[in-house]
Amino acid sequence: MDSKAQLTVDIIAKVVEGRITIANAAKLLSKSRRSIERYVKRYQKVGIQFVVHGNSGKSPPNKTPASIKKAVQSLIKDKYFDLNLLHLAEQLEVNEQITVKRETLRGWAHDIHHVKRAKRRRGIVRKRRERMAAPGLMMQMDGSPHRWFGDKKHCLIAMIDDATSEVHAEFFPSETTAGCMKVMRDCIETKGVFKTLYVDRAGIFGGPKRCNFSQMQRACEELGIEIIFANSPQGKGRVERAFDTFQDRLVPELRLNNIKDIASANAYLKHVFIPQFWQSRIQVKSKQAPEFTPLSKHTNLDDICVIKDHRKIRNDHTFSYGNKFYLIDSPLKHSIANQKIEIRNTSKKGFTAHFAGRQLKVSEVNEPSKLESEDLAVQKKLEVLALIKKLGSISAASRQSGVSRDTIHRHLRLVKQGGPVALKRQETPDIRHKNCVDKAIEDAVVKFSVEHPHLGQQKVAIKLTEALGIDISAGGVRSMWLRNNMNTTALRVEKSQALQESA
Incomplete structure (x- = not known):
């Protein structure tokens, strides 16, 4: 018996002996008068055994069998080692047809010392910001480099609506301007043009390092979208917390489905994870009607969501791009020399040149290639040998060219033996220079x-x-x-x- 049971026995015994009244016993044990009377009756019948509960030592009728417990613990160790408890309960019910409550799983996981713990950090007090009233007023965008699948890091670029938490996301090898534009374009084609874009101060979005020449900034200006820069990661906390959920749930599911490439990961993300989990469990309803603006029929996203550069046109109507020269073939009434031409670069179709809203036909200019350094050296040696024939004296050619007579004689021997080709520098690793150490x-x-x-x-x-x-x-x-x-x-x-x- 523990101390509480012992106290109950002592007080009930004194009640039976008449030393304590039933009312005082009820106060001492914090029980009702009816309970004290029941204790006295049981004490008179079975003695001090009355304090032991009738279910003591018996297994509860709803106890889960030990075989299921061992099977689940084995699955936790071998298959579901990186899932949190709620996600684990869902996967066990869907994949293994085992229904176990989360708190039961917690005890089983603690028994094998295998629990995925949340990060514990000292929090900073921040003022809560309410969601936007209507969808389309603000979209938050960011990228999360992580080992989502396989051994290499990939980047998940995501946009989330601040009002409803509706998400648009896709995997890319890294966080690039082209990737951000693709996600933004998918969102615009699906929902419409939104009002503002809430991002961090990364250079992709026109932060301090790329102010006034960011491609994303230029595209948003053409679409009438205002970019707002967050002063801290917590400012755009909705997309940051979304990445926590993605890393916690999506990574194990990609591993369990044996997904190791970007195409399969994007297919699972868009057709399975977001519709089945995100839209049903995370996404919320908005207070007001959507504020998305339908895309105008005069707006062509192919002309906006591309990488645009500008080049200056030379007097001969040529320009350089990508270390190559191009000639403008389109017929022009007037010269456009010294004007700027717009280059629209698409990864699939190459690039197109535009001037004053008109696409121009261009062709690559094939210039003669320059001599390599080795061929240039051979040519200089041949010029020295030609100078000997012109002057008729090796000494005179040596004085005029600055090449020693020993070198000239060696070159003459090489030409006599193998022709001009023999003047090329031969790799002779076994022959060491005379000034080289032993x-x-x-x-x-x-x-x-x-x-x-x-x-x-x-x-x-x-x-x-x-x-x-x-x-x-x-x-x-x-x-x-x-x-x-x-x-x-x-x-x-x-x-x-x-x-x-x-x-």
């Missing part, structure tokens, strides 16, 4: 550096002088490291590990 010394430096990869060039030079008597400077050590591709600590450590594995 091969044995270089081998000793390389060996010592591999054995002590974390030493710098000055330390290596000192240690070699002290231990092996090799007189070498720090610059000499550095040059040997460069020749052997081991000029950084990481390269020397990698080479050392490779030698150890091969040994």
Whole structure:
């Protein structure tokens, strides 16, 4: 018996003995008079056993069988290890046909020391901002780089309506201007043009780093959408909390469905996750009618949701773009030299050139390629040899060209043996330069550096002088490291590990 049961027994015994009245016993035990009378009757019949409850030691009739508990714990360890408790209960009911309450799952998960805990951070007091009254008044947009599926990070770019939490999202390799424009275009084609876009100060949206030349900023201005910049992540908390939900629920579901590519992930996101979970559990009703503006028939999103650049037209009606020259082939009544041409770049169709709202026909200009550095060197050598024929003297050609007579004689021998092609620089790794340090010394430096990869060039030079008597400077050590591709600590450590594995 515990202390409470012992106190009950002592007081009831004194009531039976007549030392305490029933009214006082009721006050001491915080029970009703009827309960004290029942205790006395039970005490007189069975003794102190009256204090033990009748269900003590018995299993409850609605207790879940131990076999189901073990099966669920095994599933938590092997299959559903990254799900929260509510999500776990839903997945067990849908996939395994096992219905268990969340709090029961909590106890089972604690028994195997496997519980997904929420992040605990010291909160900052912030003033609550009410939702917008109508859909379309404000859309929040952001990107979330994360390991959503597979081993590589991908970015989920999402737009969420501040009034209803309706979401438009898609996976991309990274957070790019093209990706943001695609998500915004899908939203406009589905719902219409919204009023404002609430974003962070990233350069994509025209923040401080790309003020006045952001493609998203330009597209929003053409559509009549005002961009509002948040001063903190908490300002656009609706989209930030949406990413928490996506990371908590979508990542395990993509893993359970064995999805490892962007196309399959986008299909699951748009056709399964958002319709079945987000729209039914997260999305709310608005207070007022939608404020989306229907897209005008005169507005072509293909001309707005693209990357636009400008180039200056030269006097010969050519312009450069992407390290190439292009010629304007369209017939023109007047010259447009020194004017700016608009380049609309689409990843699928390449680019198109526009001037004064008119698309121009352009063609690439094929310019003669420049000589490579090696061909240029051969040409200079041949010019020196031609100078010998012109002057009739090797000495005179040497003085005029600045090339030594030994070099000229060597070039003459090479041309005699193999023609002008022999003047190209030949890779001869076995032949060392006459000013190069001895091969044995270089081998000793390389060996010592591999054995002590974390030493710098000055330390290596000192240690070699002290231990092996090799007189070498720090610059000499550095040059040997460069020749052997081991000029950084990481390269020397990698080479050392490779030698150890091969040994």
